[in-house]
Amino acid sequence: MENVFVNSAGQIWRNENEVIHHGNRAIETIGVSSSRSYGTAVLSTNSTRGFYHWFAERLPALNWSLQNPDFDGTILFGQHAQQFQDKTIELIDHPAPQFERIDQVAWCEECYIAHSAASTLAQWEYFGDLYQAIGERAARLSTINTADAIYISRRDTQRRVMVNEHELEAGLSSLGVKVVIFGEMSLADQINLIRNARLVIAPHGAGLSHIAAAASGLKVVELVPCQMGSHSLRFNFARLSYARGHDHRLWLEPIDEAINKWTVSTPPLLRHVENMMHSLG
Known part of the structure; x- marks a missing residue:
């Protein structure tokens, strides 16, 4: 115009x-x-x-x-x-x-x-x-140590609070997963972490947007708080993964929308992550 x-x-x-x-x-x-x-x-x-x-x-x-x-x-x-x-x-x-x-x-x-x-x-x-x-x-700008497997924590936000996130992070750390909080680091560090990871575990949230810059073949486990009938609203990161050639898996957990809080079933999730870690070789 x-x-x-x-x-x-x-x-x-x-x-x-x-x-x-x-x-x-x-x-x-x-x-x-x-x-x-x-x-x-x-x-x-x-x-x-x-x-x-x-x-x-x-x-x-x-x-x-x-x-x-x-x-x-x-x-x-x-x-x-x-x-x-x-x-x-x-x-x-x-x-x-x-x-x-x-x-x-x-x-x-x-x-x-x-x-x-x-x-x-x-x-x-x-x-x-x-x-x-x-x-x-x-x-080139990043100064952070990368890792094969990372967990993107959301404990720095008050939206969709995961009640037992500290417990989950401790369990993931024991498996060798690096726990990171993107809100505490530069964008260059965030993107560099994603580009070098082979497995990303994260609750549904903005942190997963960085998979757009990841190489194809990345494995992603997205933890999704949901209510019956709301699943279709939370597929944006799965679509992004599909476009990028990633292996994207959704782990669904119920959320109490009245209090905006949810809990992850830690033992079965940790077993699932451990199996995926072994598959990385």
Whole structure:
């Protein structure tokens, strides 16, 4: 599109009578003077609901501009963009395009839209090199010791609390599994751990998004708290694994949604993990 106004919510218009995209809500900034002007821009301002939606959906939609050394433009994030978006862009090895946050209204002479959807996972050959490049730079920057088997702990979050996670971590550690908390380390360390692991065990959560950067053949055990009828809502990481050629297994446990807590059946899970550890050789 040419000669358009855009705002932090991802809405696009030329004037009040020519609205191109409103996102099913009124454009409150029509008539507001633009604070910045851009020659060529890529609009990627829709609010990101979490790391998965950024790393596995929105990032590949930007691949054509991120991996194109001849692209001379600016990627526009919204004012509520998360820090992990900046950190990801910084891991691109060659000089990355400029990216900026827009707080109100910007004017673009030429504007591209980065559409994203889970269906892009079926087109991995078009953007797999982007994750490879990010992974290679993460490996050079990382300072953490890697391991064949890791457990991504969620004890640093209050969402979907696993009541007996300390017990599970102790049991996994006794089997030689490295317990990590991604919230306490850099993005480079997180990605490097995943790239070098052969087995990843983790509760359902954003930490599993990093498997997008892992090599094919990775074994994944995803611990999924669920209620009857809610299983279909929690297959996003399994779909990501399928696209990447991973061996992905779901370990289902009931959750009490009233208190947002759940418990893992530790003995059978540890036996299952021990068998998988033996299969690693």
